[in-house]
Amino acid sequence: MDLHRLPLPELRDDKHRHKQFNGNENSNRFRPPKYKPRVSQGGYVAVDNNNLNRSQSLGSCSANNSSNIAHAISFRGVEFPDANTLPASPNVHDVSSSTDFDDRSHFELCFERLAKLGEGSFGEVFQVRDRSDGRLYAVKISKQMFRGEQYRAERLEEVRRYEEFSDHENCIRFIRAWEQYDRLYMQMELCRESLDQYLQRCHQIPEERIWHILLDLLRALKSLHDRNLIHLDIKPDNVLIGEDDETCKLADFGLVIDVDRANTQHATEGDSRYMAPEILQGQFSKAADVFSLGIAMLELACYMDLPSNGPLWHELRRGILPEDFIDKISKELQLVIKSMMMPDPADRLTTDQLLSHPKLQKMQKNRKSLITVDKLSRSFRKSRRVVYGKVCNWKSFAYRCLFYLLELLHLYKPIAPAQPTITPAPSSPSTCLAAVPRLEYQLIGSTPIANRDCYASDFLTGDDPLELSHHGTPHVINSTPLNHNQSRRSSLGKTIPTLELDSPYANVSSPKVFDTSSFRRKKLFVLDYDDE
Numbered sequence: 001m002d003l004h005r006l007p008l009p010e011l012r013d014d015k016h017r018h019k020q021f022n023g024n025e026n027s028n029r030f031r032p033p034k035y036k037p038r039v040s041q042g043g044y045v046a047v048d049n050n051n052l053n054r055s056q057s058l059g060s061c062s063a064n065n066s067s068n069i070a071h072a073i074s075f076r077g078v079e080f081p082d083a084n085t086l087p088a089s090p091n092v093h094d095v096s097s098s099t100d101f102d103d104r105s106h107f108e109l110c111f112e113r114l115a116k117l118g119e120g121s122f123g124e125v126f127q128v129r130d131r132s133d134g135r136l137y138a139v140k141i142s143k144q145m146f147r148g149e150q151y152r153a154e155r156l157e158e159v160r161r162y163e164e165f166s167d168h169e170n171c172i173r174f175i176r177a178w179e180q181y182d183r184l185y186m187q188m189e190l191c192r193e194s195l196d197q198y199l200q201r202c203h204q205i206p207e208e209r210i211w212h213i214l215l216d217l218l219r220a221l222k223s224l225h226d227r228n229l230i231h232l233d234i235k236p237d238n239v240l241i242g243e244d245d246e247t248c249k250l251a252d253f254g255l256v257i258d259v260d261r262a263n264t265q266h267a268t269e270g271d272s273r274y275m276a277p278e279i280l281q282g283q284f285s286k287a288a289d290v291f292s293l294g295i296a297m298l299e300l301a302c303y304m305d306l307p308s309n310g311p312l313w314h315e316l317r318r319g320i321l322p323e324d325f326i327d328k329i330s331k332e333l334q335l336v337i338k339s340m341m342m343p344d345p346a347d348r349l350t351t352d353q354l355l356s357h358p359k360l361q362k363m364q365k366n367r368k369s370l371i372t373v374d375k376l377s378r379s380f381r382k383s384r385r386v387v388y389g390k391v392c393n394w395k396s397f398a399y400r401c402l403f404y405l406l407e408l409l410h411l412y413k414p415i416a417p418a419q420p421t422i423t424p425a426p427s428s429p430s431t432c433l434a435a436v437p438r439l440e441y442q443l444i445g446s447t448p449i450a451n452r453d454c455y456a457s458d459f460l461t462g463d464d465p466l467e468l469s470h471h472g473t474p475h476v477i478n479s480t481p482l483n484h485n486q487s488r489r490s491s492l493g494k495t496i497p498t499l500e501l502d503s504p505y506a507n508v509s510s511p512k513v514f515d516t517s518s519f520r521r522k523k524l525f526v527l528d529y530d531d532e
């Protein structure tokens, strides 16, 4: 068997140069035949939303009518029942005015396609809005239709790996997968951008950030290697930056192989720019991933354009790193990158050895303590809220007891419940002082808004004067502040005490209309918003 499946590198007399993006990412792709995973061994669960078991139709793929029905794909097993069912498509009236409901794919029915995020050799990735929960996700749709059962099984292997590592902090969170019309659809968390896009945007990434990226990716890679899996396609394009704009997450598990089970002679090489030299001899090992990560770090740290072939390609694989580039970074980082790019795979450090590097150890400790501090502050805020609630209850209980005692001792007479009253304006100036109108408003409940002072204007619409036409009924001003920040809600509503306001318009001739201009500026209370 010919193990040299890659075209022999061309000899070109070019120099290492800074990265330039020509947008032709896939020109570095060589796609020899793939290894054949034995799907029947692991067994996958494929159930459609009409309870049709897809595994019954394994024999014929594209010729099967059931391929028109969306089938959920999952390897998670019965303990994850949600993974094996597709959510019902939303009501057709919510989706569009189209009458051609049945012809539309599950993807079109359930998602609103917003933008194209990227494209690789196997799939196109779209930013979508899930119509059922209104949230944003990424959906990867395979470019090619299943050519046969074997090809389909190979594509479905990616689902297995995504599911396996979905819970890892440094791997993409996977939601679900399904197939329809002989294509695979994978719904996953939406990330901000790929590391490659980040590099295009920033050009120079600070070294401290490089160390953090390295730590994230070593952690992801370790989790794969601990299960005897090799990624084989480590590169910045396959690393995504999470929504927090910090965490790097490994993605694209399309080429992952299991070193225990797979015939590595059938493994597929990844991008030649990041490929370890021994791959040319058909040696697939964990050390190949370490090399790819090392050379990716070189690209990120030195903003260097990696060759896909030629003499420079060989130089980098002989451990000769261009000095004018590598000198830009600290000796410590240089040593780490060199130890990851050793020509002999046996000399390369493993993920465990790399993670025990003092700098990375220190960073891990710092991260742990940050997480602990965050957890502590959350529980502190929570308990403070509980204590505050209890203290308030005790306070009101104590007051009630006190008033009850005073009442018993005839030292205090309870005041009848406040009724909003308005005393008619005096007809003559001589009676004016005695008849100052007094308005009482009770603001019942509240909708919490951000930490800030609440003014009466928050509760009143427009600039209109307040109508006081029904004298007999209590005047309850709208208890929801008419304000911005209304989307920030909390369960912590505070009861607003009865508010007594002296009418600024004691002398008005008509008591029915109350000009609220001065009342509007009155500070009512400060709402303390707690995030928890």
Ligand SMILES: Nc1ncnc2c1ncn2[C@@H]1O[C@H](COP(=O)(O)OP(=O)(O)OP(=O)(O)O)[C@@H](O)[C@H]1O
Pocket (backbone or CB within 6 Å): 117, 118, 119, 120, 121, 122, 123, 124, 125, 138, 140, 172, 188, 189, 190, 191, 192, 193, 194, 233, 237, 238, 240, 251, 252, 254
């Ligand atoms: N969850 C996501 N959030 C945001 N962007 C994404 C997401 N997944 C993928 N992308 C974008 O889409 C691009 C292609 O995705 P992916 O690498 O999974 O496809 P592929 O066809 O398997 O690629 P390859 O050619 O590397 O095998 C990524 O490089 C990235 O820019």
Ligand SMILES: [Mg+2]
Pocket (backbone or CB within 6 Å): 120, 121, 237, 238, 252
């Ligand atoms: Mg990719």
